[in-house]
Amino acid sequence: MKFFDSFGAQIGSLLLIVTTLERFFPDQFWATINRYLGRFVQFFNPYVEITFDEFPPESYGRSKAYAAIQAYLGTNFSGHAARLKANVDGESRSVALSMGDYEEINEVYKGAKVFWLRSTTYPRSNVISFKESIDEKRAYVLSFRRKDRDLVVRSYLSHVLGEGKKIMKRGRRQRLYTNVSGDDWGCDEKMMWKCVGFDHPATFDTLAMDPKKKKEIMDDLIEFTKAKDYYKKIGKPWKRGYLLYGPPGTGKSTMIAAIANFLHYDVYDLELTAVKDNTNLRKIMIEISKRAIVVIEDIDCSLHITGRRKRKKSDQMDDDRKKDDLPEDTFKKAKDDGGDDKEDSKVTLSGLLNFMDGLWSASGGERIFVFTTNHVEKIDDALIRRGRMDKHIEMSYCCFEAFKVLAKNYLNLDSHEKFEKIRCLLSETEISTADVAENLMPTSAEVSADECLKGLIAALQKVKEEEESTGEANKMEEVREDSDIAQRRKNEIFRRFNTRIRRLLSDK
Numbered sequence: 001m002k003f004f005d006s007f008g009a010q011i012g013s014l015l016l017i018v019t020t021l022e023r024f025f026p027d028q029f030w031a032t033i034n035r036y037l038g039r040f041v042q043f044f045n046p047y048v049e050i051t052f053d054e055f056p057p058e059s060y061g062r063s064k065a066y067a068a069i070q071a072y073l074g075t076n077f078s079g080h081a082a083r084l085k086a087n088v089d090g091e092s093r094s095v096a097l098s099m100g101d102y103e104e105i106n107e108v109y110k111g112a113k114v115f116w117l118r119s120t121t122y123p124r125s126n127v128i129s130f131k132e133s134i135d136e137k138r139a140y141v142l143s144f145r146r147k148d149r150d151l152v153v154r155s156y157l158s159h160v161l162g163e164g165k166k167i168m169k170r171g172r173r174q175r176l177y178t179n180v181s182g183d184d185w186g187c188d189e190k191m192m193w194k195c196v197g198f199d200h201p202a203t204f205d206t207l208a209m210d211p212k213k214k215k216e217i218m219d220d221l222i223e224f225t226k227a228k229d230y231y232k233k234i235g236k237p238w239k240r241g242y243l244l245y246g247p248p249g250t251g252k253s254t255m256i257a258a259i260a261n262f263l264h265y266d267v268y269d270l271e272l273t274a275v276k277d278n279t280n281l282r283k284i285m286i287e288i289s290k291r292a293i294v295v296i297e298d299i300d301c302s303l304h305i306t307g308r309r310k311r312k313k314s315d316q317m318d319d320d321r322k323k324d325d326l327p328e329d330t331f332k333k334a335k336d337d338g339g340d341d342k343e344d345s346k347v348t349l350s351g352l353l354n355f356m357d358g359l360w361s362a363s364g365g366e367r368i369f370v371f372t373t374n375h376v377e378k379i380d381d382a383l384i385r386r387g388r389m390d391k392h393i394e395m396s397y398c399c400f401e402a403f404k405v406l407a408k409n410y411l412n413l414d415s416h417e418k419f420e421k422i423r424c425l426l427s428e429t430e431i432s433t434a435d436v437a438e439n440l441m442p443t444s445a446e447v448s449a450d451e452c453l454k455g456l457i458a459a460l461q462k463v464k465e466e467e468e469s470t471g472e473a474n475k476m477e478e479v480r481e482d483s484d485i486a487q488r489r490k491n492e493i494f495r496r497f498n499t500r501i502r503r504l505l506s507d508k
């Protein structure tokens with residue numbers, strides 16, 4: 001007891017001395033003391049330390065080296081560590097293990113003993129929270145003896161990074177990313193993309209389109225993936241652009257899924273309206289991994305980047321009203337609600353072009369850009385010129401070849417007596433592939449393939465009749481318009497003639 005009393009008193013006096021010294025000497029003095037103390041300790045320390053930060057301050061995004069080390073250690077040493085972190089992949093139910101905080105493991109490599117420590121530094125905060133902070137700084141620290149420096153730096157590190165990359169590739173699932181709205185990044189710019197596993201079942205086998213066109217696209221994709229050296233030789237970034245255009249329900253989104261599954265690439269679904277400005281667009285770009293498909297759906301609906309981007313949105317709405325024949329009062333309300341230029345996103349055409357062609361676009365490589373639109377004529381030519389969008393693919397209304405793919409997939413039919421009738425009707429009507437697919441899907445197990453085809457024929461006939469009646473109506477409208485114009489012309493001639501006669505009479 002006596003010992004503790006005197007020990008406590010000594011600590012108390014020491015603290016008093018330190019506080020007094022702190023008050024009399026400037027911060028600089030203490031920084032210098034610290035530095036020399038560090039050097040002194042370092043001089044006698046037989047170990048060297050290398051730190052691999054998860055988010056190195058001098059570079060954008062998550063460190064690839066950190067991810068590779070995590071995979072390497074998680075796979076090879078999960079049996080040795082006492083505390084582990086588990087990352088369970090919901091759909092595939094696979095479990096990826098990684099070292100827990102402050103867990104240390106060691107390994108002997110070609111006679112050299114190395115130590116790995118996973119460290120986490122927490123931000124200084126006055127608020128106590130039990131939730132994982134987004135500002136935590138995680139790192140792996142590698143320690144080894146000075147004498148092994150060459151072996152570790154030259155050989156061991158490349159062994160770890162190489163093996164880690166291989167493990168990551170083996171256990172990798174395709175992912176579907178979507179960008180988080182710029183406002184929600186807060187101070188954490190690591191959260192630009194959110195992702196889920198990509199499980200879309202569409203493939204080129206299930207994609208209904210002309211087989212010749214399909215093969216052409218598949219060949220183009222294969223050529224692209226093999227052409228790394230070629231792109232390097234001609235001095236072009238290794239990327240390719242596809243523009244998919246056509247009416248709704250003709251398979252544009254399905255085609256993107258088929259491409260992703262064919263190449264086993266991740267899909268980055270870029271929602272441009274959620275990107276604040278060009279700077280954010282560039283930051284987002286840098287985060288995209290290589291071997292990725294960057295998709296911008298309905299590009300014509302993105303503010304500021306369509307062909308007539310300099311016009312005010314309200315002018316555009318005036319045109320739309322005329323086209324859609326909306327009643328004046330309904331239109332006025334819609335215009336008041338959203339017609340003014342609320343600039344949610346300030347991404348401009350030049351920002352987008354820079355995103356695709358600029359210096360940053362080449363970082364990573366092996367990227368495919370896909371734009372989709374229902375109105376190709378509305379898009380600025382600069383955006384879709386050849387070289388930027390290398391391939392323009394029209395997804396048009398369902399043709400007989402596309403129908404045959406659907407019949408095989410949905411009803412397991414290669415041929416049927418009703419096919420001929422369907423072929424004739426398809427050549428006379430404009431129906432989306434989605435509508436045809438809908439009719440081919442049996443509503444219950446009792447519905448036979450024959451009944452499905454009958455249903456499709458009925459639907460096609462209905463579409464044909466509607467098209468004919470609208471065609472008639474349009475013709476009548478045209479005739480009426482023509483006669484109106486003729487009448488107006490007649491009136492105008494008559495008016496001029498009258499004026500001239502009156503002038504002549506008054507002159508006399």
Ligand SMILES: Nc1ncnc2c1ncn2[C@@H]1O[C@H](COP(=O)(O)OP(=O)(O)OP(=O)(O)O)[C@@H](O)[C@H]1O
Nearest residue numbers: 206207208247248249250251252253254433434437
């Ligand atoms: N070419 C096709 N091959 C196979 N299925 C198709 C095809 N086109 C449409 N479908 C079916 O119709 C549904 C809608 O198709 P999808 O979303 O790909 O059309 P889209 O062209 O992207 O339409 P939108 O322009 O409205 O986005 C799909 O889920 C699919 O079942």
Ligand SMILES: [Mg+2]
Nearest residue numbers: 252253297372
């Ligand atoms: Mg779509």
